[in-house]
Amino acid sequence: MAPTTLFRSEEMSLIQLYIPAEVAQPCVAELGELGKVQFRDLNPEVNAFQRAFVSEIRRLDEMERLCRFFNTQIEKAEIPIRPLTAAAYGSRARSAQEIDDLEEKLKEHEGRIIQMNGSYETLQRRYLQLTELRHVLRETGGFFEQAESRQDTIRNSMDEGDASTPLLEHDVEQQNHDEMGRLNLGYVTGVISRARMQTFERVLWRSLRGNLYMNSAEIDEPITDPDSDEVIDKNVFAIFAHGREIINKIKKISQSLGATLYTVDDSADKRRDAYLEVTGRIEDLNNVLSNTSQTRRAELQKIAENLTSWTTVVRKEKAIYHTMNLFNYDVNRKCLIAEGWCASNDISIIQHALKNATEASGTNLPSILTELTTKKKPPTFHRTNKFTEGFQAVIDAYGIARYREVNPGLFTIISFPYLFAIMFGDVGHGFLMFLFALYLVLNEKKLAKVDNDIFSMFFSGRYMVLLMGLFSMYVGFIYNDMFSLSLDFWKTGFDWPTEYNSTDTIEATPNGNVYPFGFDPSWHGSENFLLFSNSYKMKQAIIIGVIHMLFGICLQVYNHVNFKNKMFIWLEFLPQILFMSSIFGYLTFCIMYKWSVDWWALDENGNHIHNAPPNLLNMLIYMFLSPGNVNPEEQLYPGQGPIQTILLLIAVVCVPWMWFAKPYYLKAQHNKHHYQSVAGDDDVAYDEEQNGHAGGSNEATEDDEEEEEFEFSEVMIHQTIHTIEFCLNCISNTASYLRLWALSLAHAQLSSVLWDMTFKIWFGFSGVIGVIGLFIGFAMWFSLTIFILLGMEGLSAFLHTLRLHWVEFDGKFYMADGVKFEPFAFKTVLEAKSE
């Protein structure tokens, strides 16, 4: 059994479990707690609602609904629920008996809550009515007084209108009016929501043609509608009009527009009595209401204490039955048969867990675990810990590794922070980043609970950030760069002239001393510093890039060996690595060689030993344009011409090698295989085979389902694309690594600009201005350093590193067409639901 490493994914086994039906539930519960098995669906053709345990799931669904119902009720009552703690995770899945009890309990609680809600609502509705009535009584008093005076004017105007009628008649009418007026001026009083008021007025006006007198007043007390539990602003209105028909119509309109009507007596005394009575009743009702509310609250509080653990239990149970729905019954329906993937190293743990579960349930029927041999593609499982998790996630985001292929995640742990640091190299920035990550790491237990998308993104990558900070400090020391300033630890290798005029350009002369580590601080601030650092950083980018890619190509070997394709090492790996190293490997060599030569050395006669340092870029270009010829003035080393010709020839030979060798090898393999399977019994097939193509189709059907049909043209096309892609990518990917240089340059320049523009300008001042200026300058410099350099620049460097890993490095060997191993675990079930 292979040991657990991050280099390859775990070895997986397909296991088959025979679980006696009566202990199936506790067994699956135990496996769920363990979270190490990914079950396969054994009845994919069965509809979701025709599976074995649908009724149980339905029951649990109902219980989950009840839990949600309680949850909303509790939230409405603003009672704090105990959060999902580690203890709650631990609440075990229960036995069937306990589930029955729980269901009973939930139902009981629900009944009580619903009843209480019901009575509370009735009471509240009554309360609402009484409050509205009270307001109506209070407001209408004023309306009636106004209306009375108004009535007189109405009557007066009618009198005037009647002026033409004979006097006698008029008198009679007048008397009638006096009586009728009192009797017939009907009124409607009620309450309507303020939003509807306008429509209400408009509709009334239109349908009665203005024959009404309406008065309304706002209720300042907010009124809660028991149906929707929303606070609604309402208005009291009173409408006076003549005639029974019209009054009826008004009533109908008001009711259909959602107004509540209250009858009010027109005598002021009776109104006052009613008002007092209503106020009294409201007080009584208030008592009852608060009592009901109290008991309801107490009940909810009781529920709130247990709700989390109930919910957890229900969810776990549901997950168990969902899993059991994937299982098969054996012929006697006594056993459940489960199939699933697990890491081969975990089998003993699983067996142990099963044994525990069966023993705990007190039955003597053991569950049986057998390992199956299969040709099915196993899922990929990388066992990670909290340190490697973040790095693996970066790789998984690109693609899940094919089963047992080399996992780039392992190398990413170092290469990622390193490439990042080359772009981000600065001791100060690196240190700040390191501190931030250190804070996250030291408080990880506490911070793990913070529920914030952006924060949890940083948090999950905390170890990555930690390493990125450390490496940035390291590279910062190489660049000798700390917030764009230099550190001066050792003796510098340059001497500055001691006497100079401040306006002159001065030149430092080498004193033979070699600065032991990183850039010599004398470079800082010098005019040609940028030339020097650019040249260095550019070459460094190429060297690191080529090494990174060559390493990626080399990793292919492990894959070829592991997948038993040793021939591919000769057919694919060798031409690739030769091609790459004969062009770009050679370039790297030249860079190193050029560094190692003292181009300005003189012989004893004072003549230059070497020619002027040659331009490497031109050298590479002319290696292709005029093979074999090297301009003696630009010669790097003697014998350069022939060596370059040989390298070029190697590279050229590699192209057809890459292109044709593999497809023809595969074809030969296939033919050999085919001869063996059809030898002797079918001459026709043999003839067909001779002709070259075909053959694959009739064989595939009888062969194992795993074996794919072989189509030569397809393989050929695929290989053509692959070859062209590889050759072009060699150039473009190498160029792509130049981003290391570009970003590093940008970072250094940005940080020096920031230093010069916000902080350094204040150094010249003194006195109060100097103090205040320094204070503001520092604040600006520091916050901009944090936000722009650490935040934005860091993010951009991160993204570029990500790209270099995904495209340039992974592209060389990583197939990434695997399936992720997703074990059945309560932990994931609960976490997914609580989101």
Place this chain on the structure above:
Amino acid sequence: MASALFYNENDGYIDGILRGYFSGILNQTQYLNFTQCETLEDLRLQIGATDYGTLLQNEPSPLATSTLSERLTERLVDEFNYIRATAVQPLSKFLDYITYQYMIDNVILLITGTLHERDTHDLLERCHPLGQFESMPALCVATTVAELYNTVLVETPLAPYFANCLSAQDLDELNIEIIRNTLYKAYLEDFYAFCQTLGGPTAEVMGDILQFEADRRTVNITINSFGTELPKEDRKKLFPTIGRLFPEGNAKLAIADEFEQVKATCEVFHEYRPFFDMSTSGKTLEDKFFEHEVFLNRLAFQQQFNYGVFYAYIKLKEQEIRNIVWIAECISQNQKDRINSYIPVL
């Protein structure tokens, strides 16, 4: 061309949202799963697996068909309201036009209900939420056509459509039917004209859909008026004048007396011919109309840069709701042999 150039500037986002909604419309396999359900609980499980997701999860069992239909409609209305809130002119106006037809339905529902002295609140609950307007409840008070207009409808967008109905006096069964059809005719013509002003693919797509709608109404009115006291001149007045049957078809239908004549008139058009072929399958004319409507609406989604998709989506979704409710009813009433007469949308 210009509309295609600038379409995304104003309506691109909401068009994307809508096409996203559209991809959630149930497909054949999902319907197949639905029809295999034994109980409504099974159906709830199946609906949970579709784009409706958690829609029904907080409904207590047992589930009633009416709740199901309510929830489904609610979802549609939510989607529509979101689209309406995000839309700008002229799309918002287009969307308003869609709501007018529901307003018409609601108005008719309320006055019919009032005529039969049904409880106002029940009636209000049965109104389609897309067609609700502020003063709608006051419709219950009206007793004559003039009153109806003057009290309520005058301030709604339906007012201009209503102008033709004012000749009728009393609100009786026949008059209500006439009002409904007159309103609808005016609405269709107005909507059609509006779509034509928008031009481009909208005019084309909506033109097809609305013309078919008009023809469908013409045919329905004709068939339904056989044997009623509706005079033939009045019948002609109810026919929308935008359909493909207009004018000769309309003229012929106006004087038709029996089904055969309708058939002969409509068979001029190749697309309409199969509707009247009653020999095949047990489908009614109504079903075939629905099928063709679904087909036209689906076609709208083949076109880019047009507003027709908004109309089509609402219609398709409505059909889907009808389908689900039909299946649910069949399940709950144990009529499983008729469960397959739903009209597949995709």
